Amino acid sequence: MLDTAVHNMGLLCSRHKRGNQATTEENDRAAEIERRIEQETKAEKHIQKLLLLGAGESGKSTIFKQIKLLFQTGFDERELQSYTSVIHANVYQTIKTLHDGAKELALSEADSSKYELSADNKEIGEKLSEIGGRLDYPRLTEELVQDILKIWRDPAIQETYARGNELQVPDCADYFMENLQRLSEANYIPTKEDVLHARVRTTGVVEIQFSPVGENKKSGEVYRLYDVGGQRNERRKWIHLFDGVSAVIFCAAISEYDQTLFEDENKNRILETKELFEWVLKQKCFEKTSFMLFLNKFDIFEKKVSKVPLNVCEWFKDYQPVSTGKQEVEHAYEFVKKKFEELYYQNVTCDHQDRVFKIYRTTALDQKLVKKTFKLVDETLRRRNLFEAGLL
Amino acid sequence: MPMYTGGQVLDLETAVKDGILGGGGGGGVICDDVTTPNLGKLDLKKMIEQLDSIEVPSVFICPISLEPMQDPVTLCTGQTYERSNILKWLSLGHFTCPTTMQELWDDSLTPNSTLNHLIHTWFSQKYLAMKKRSQDVQGRSLELLEVLKTVKGQTRVNTLKELRKMVTTHESARKTVAENGGVSFVSSLLGPFTSHSVGSEAIAILVNLQLNSDSITNLLQPTKISLMVDVLNEGSLETKIDCVKLMGILFAASDIVPSLSLLVGVLRLVKDKRHPHGILAGLRLLKIISTQESLGNSIISIGGVPQLVEMLPHFNSESLELCLYVLKVLSSIPHGALALKNCSNLIPNLVKLLMKTSENCTKFALSILLEVCKLSPEESAATAVNAGLAAKLLLVIQSGCNPELKQLSSELLKLCSQNCRASIFISKCKLTRTLQ
Numbered sequence: 044m045l046d047t048a049v050h051n052m053g054l055l056c057s058r059h060k061r062g063n064q065a066t067t068e069e070n071d072r073a074a075e076i077e078r079r080i081e082q083e084t085k086a087e088k089h090i091q092k093l094l095l096l097g098a099g100e101s102g103k104s105t106i107f108k109q110i111k112l113l114f115q116t117g118f119d120e121r122e123l124q125s126y127t128s129v130i131h132a133n134v135y136q137t138i139k140t141l142h143d144g145a146k147e148l149a150l151s152e153a154d155s156s157k158y159e160l161s162a163d164n165k166e167i168g169e170k171l172s173e174i175g176g177r178l179d180y181p182r183l184t185e186e187l188v189q190d191i192l193k194i195w196r197d198p199a200i201q202e203t204y205a206r207g208n209e210l211q212v213p214d215c216a217d218y219f220m221e222n223l224q225r226l227s228e229a230n231y232i233p234t235k236e237d238v239l240h241a242r243v244r245t246t247g248v249v250e251i252q253f254s255p256v257g258e259n260k261k262s263g264e265v266y267r268l269y270d271v272g273g274q275r276n277e278r279r280k281w282i283h284l285f286d287g288v289s290a291v292i293f294c295a296a297i298s299e300y301d302q303t304l305f306e307d308e309n310k311n312r313i314l315e316t317k318e319l320f321e322w323v324l325k326q327k328c329f330e331k332t333s334f335m336l337f338l339n340k341f342d343i344f345e346k347k348v349s350k351v352p353l354n355v356c357e358w359f360k361d362y363q364p365v366s367t368g369k370q371e372v373e374h375a376y377e378f379v380k381k382k383f384e385e386l387y388y389q390n391v392t393c394d395h396q397d398r399v400f401k402i403y404r405t406t407a408l409d410q411k412l413v414k415k416t417f418k419l420v421d422e423t424l425r426r427r428n429l430f431e432a433g434l435l
Numbered sequence: 436m437p438m439y440t441g442g443q444v445l446d447l448e449t450a451v452k453d454g455i456l457g458g459g460g461g462g463g464v465i466c467d468d469v470t471t472p473n474l475g476k477l478d479l480k481k482m483i484e485q486l487d488s489i490e491v492p493s494v495f496i497c498p499i500s501l502e503p504m505q506d507p508v509t510l511c512t513g514q515t516y517e518r519s520n521i522l523k524w525l526s527l528g529h530f531t532c533p534t535t536m537q538e539l540w541d542d543s544l545t546p547n548s549t550l551n552h553l554i555h556t557w558f559s560q561k562y563l564a565m566k567k568r569s570q571d572v573q574g575r576s577l578e579l580l581e582v583l584k585t586v587k588g589q590t591r592v593n594t595l596k597e598l599r600k601m602v603t604t605h606e607s608a609r610k611t612v613a614e615n616g617g618v619s620f621v622s623s624l625l626g627p628f629t630s631h632s633v634g635s636e637a638i639a640i641l642v643n644l645q646l647n648s649d650s651i652t653n654l655l656q657p658t659k660i661s662l663m664v665d666v667l668n669e670g671s672l673e674t675k676i677d678c679v680k681l682m683g684i685l686f687a688a689s690d691i692v693p694s695l696s697l698l699v700g701v702l703r704l705v706k707d708k709r710h711p712h713g714i715l716a717g718l719r720l721l722k723i724i725s726t727q728e729s730l731g732n733s734i735i736s737i738g739g740v741p742q743l744v745e746m747l748p749h750f751n752s753e754s755l756e757l758c759l760y761v762l763k764v765l766s767s768i769p770h771g772a773l774a775l776k777n778c779s780n781l782i783p784n785l786v787k788l789l790m791k792t793s794e795n796c797t798k799f800a801l802s803i804l805l806e807v808c809k810l811s812p813e814e815s816a817a818t819a820v821n822a823g824l825a826a827k828l829l830l831v832i833q834s835g836c837n838p839e840l841k842q843l844s845s846e847l848l849k850l851c852s853q854n855c856r857a858s859i860f861i862s863k864c865k866l867t868r869t870l871q
Binding site (some may be wrong): 152335377389400401402416422423426 | 632703736
């Protein structure tokens with residue numbers, strides 16, 4: 044028993060000795076970790092958080108992709124290829140939506156013959172609709188492409204497409220249908236253009252860190268951009284990102300004034316955006332945050348405004364057209380811009396006096412435009428920082 | 436050979452070169468005007484006219500007219516005058532030397548050719564230097580304008596900065612830029628993607644140039660105005676003032692509806708107590724756009740009324756008049772009067788101002804008070820009387836000011852007396868029973 048005691052004592056002593064050594068090592072490591080944490084916290088402070096918010100399909104993810112293309116290394120071949128299945132899915136979804144939509148319209152409309160597919164196409168239509176309803180899509184083959192084109196070119200489908208705003212036809216429909224042949228080629232690798240048009244409902248949060256390189260090639264601010272899902276069920280995840288945000292980039296697709304939500308076919312999209320914008324503005328954590336409102340999808344807006352009057356949307360019911368053509372487009376745009384401006388100032392209190400608020404006209408698919416727009420956003424944020432540091 | 440007069444060296448070249456005559460710059464130019472006196476005289480007149488802001492050495496000045504002499508003649512007393520002036524003096528019957536008061540023993544007028552020569556030389560030198568500077572400025576401005584057409588980025592910003600400096604200091608630069616399509620070119624730089632640095636310099640240049648109606652129409656495009664509003668909201672004080680001035684010129688010529696962002700920006704400028712220049716510039720713009728019908732509702736919707744009312748005691752007299760004018764316009768629309776009434780410090784502030792500064796201020800203040808009191812007679816009248824309105828109104832009526840003011844005052848007085856208990860009213864008026 045004594046030797047156990049001595050043995051244990053010995054163990055104790057040696058553990059103690061080892062303990063000393065271990066402690067200094069641990070201390071060193073702990074100190075190193077502390078230092079690292081301090082460094083990173085300091086670095087974090089310089090990183091400006093940018094949040095892309097907006098309703099579903101407002102263009103947030105497209106802007107996100109554009110920033111990736113502009114200020115990071117863009118998409119490598121692997122990433123590009125990963126979009127192939129998405130693009131094919133978009134094609135199937137479009138055709139299915141149109142086909143089923145035509146059937147519905149044929150039932151509900153008085154002039155049902157307009158929406159009746161021609162006899163030969165009926166079977167093909169059913170087949171494609173069935174494919175589109177699957178969870179896994181087959182690869183686009185030459186044969187399938189021919190089928191799809193037959194359906195796409197059917198007058199009934201074109202008539203249905205003209206009423207696409209009542210259905211949930213994605214904006215990329217036209218683009219992909221036009222490029223269908225290319226998309227189905229055996230060695231197809233999506234181009235940047237294709238990737239930008241691809242439509243995937245974002246879920247969760249995605250982020251990238253980048254530094255917009257100035258003309259002197261000096262690195263400017265470091266930004267971290269967050270992209271979120273816009274649909275209603277995704278919005279509860281937003282709140283986790285709301286702290287310490289330098290700027291909110293709120294995307295509003297102004298072309299959707301005659302469309303309804305994917306998640307609620309009775310709600311007009313612009314009205315949804317309006318309510319969402321108001322909600323975001325009122326958040327306490329955004330009291331000092333700069334707001335950049337991107338009035339997006341201007342290219343679609345341009346074409347639509349002459350065909351569909353703005354007043355179909357309740358918020359724009361007091362719109363009066365004054366001329367035609369390009370002038371009218373400008374006039375309509377200024378009207379929408381003013382509406383959003385009024386909305387902003389209605390939701391501003393004296394706490395928000397100094398908050399930066401700027402409106403930009405964007406077309407997220409146009410890389411040059413996005414680059415120019417972001418340059419302005421960057422300049423504004425830099426000036427804002429100087430102002431807050433008291434240097435302006 | 437140097438000549439001495441009272442201990443001073445009057446060698447022509449040295450005198451001019453060394454600046455004895457108060458002129459700077461070396462390298463005196465000696466003009467041979469002795470052979471062509473008439474031509475010399477005409478030139479001299481023109482030069483004197485063009486150099487009228489320059490400080491002329493006292494020895495060149497005629498003691499009678501205090502103007503530079505173009506034909507100096509010397510009396511027997513040794514004093515030199517402008518020929519026409521001294522002749523006039525003598526023709527009036529005086530036979531004395533105007534400065535020394537001595538009686539003249541000799542009525543001859545000796546042309547002072549030395550002085551004449553000096554005067555001519557001095558003015559020629561100054562004139563040529565001015566012309567050269569002006570040409571330099573003109574040449575440089577033209578150069579800058581050409582450079583602007585080709586450069587981008589930071590170089591463009593720097594070029595614009597330099598051009599702006601030239602245009603703000605030299606009339607000749609302004610002329611050159613305007614005559615060479617500068618206005619339309621600089622305007623073309625303003626667009627939806629213009630950076631702040633470019634925008635602020637371009638606006639600073641444009642604000643100094645004459646704008647014809649075409650340029651104004653061009654600048655009134657919504658995208659350009661949006662940019663100006665953005666620059667206004669983000670810029671330094673000088674930039675803000677430039678934007679506001681430019682927009683004042685543009686809006687005066689049109690009936691464009693000012694955006695809410697613009698109004699917010701202008702209000703921010705007007706509320707900045709540290710910078711009275713900014714306040715004045717902002718209020719000037721507000722006055723110009725106050726003729727707009729929709730302006731009233733816009734200002735009210737952004738909560739501008741209480742902000743303006745709060746600033747009233749801080750304005751200098753010019754700003755005060757402008758602000759009161761704007762508030763008066765607002766008071767004439769129903770929402771405006773309501774918004775004004777809801778400002779608790781409106782009535783006390785206004786009452787304090789009556790008869791304090793200009794008649795216009797009093798007039799506008801009275802109009803505002805009238806509208807507000809008409810809206811809610813009992814409440815407002817009570818507040819007003821408590822603030823000492825009655826005494827002020829009596830002061831106005833008894834003073835020697837414009838009948839319009841007296842009219843307003845009596846109306847207001849009537850309103851107050853109708854809505855106030857007589858005893859209170861009398862005590863506030865400090866009237867005795869007999870006067871009642």
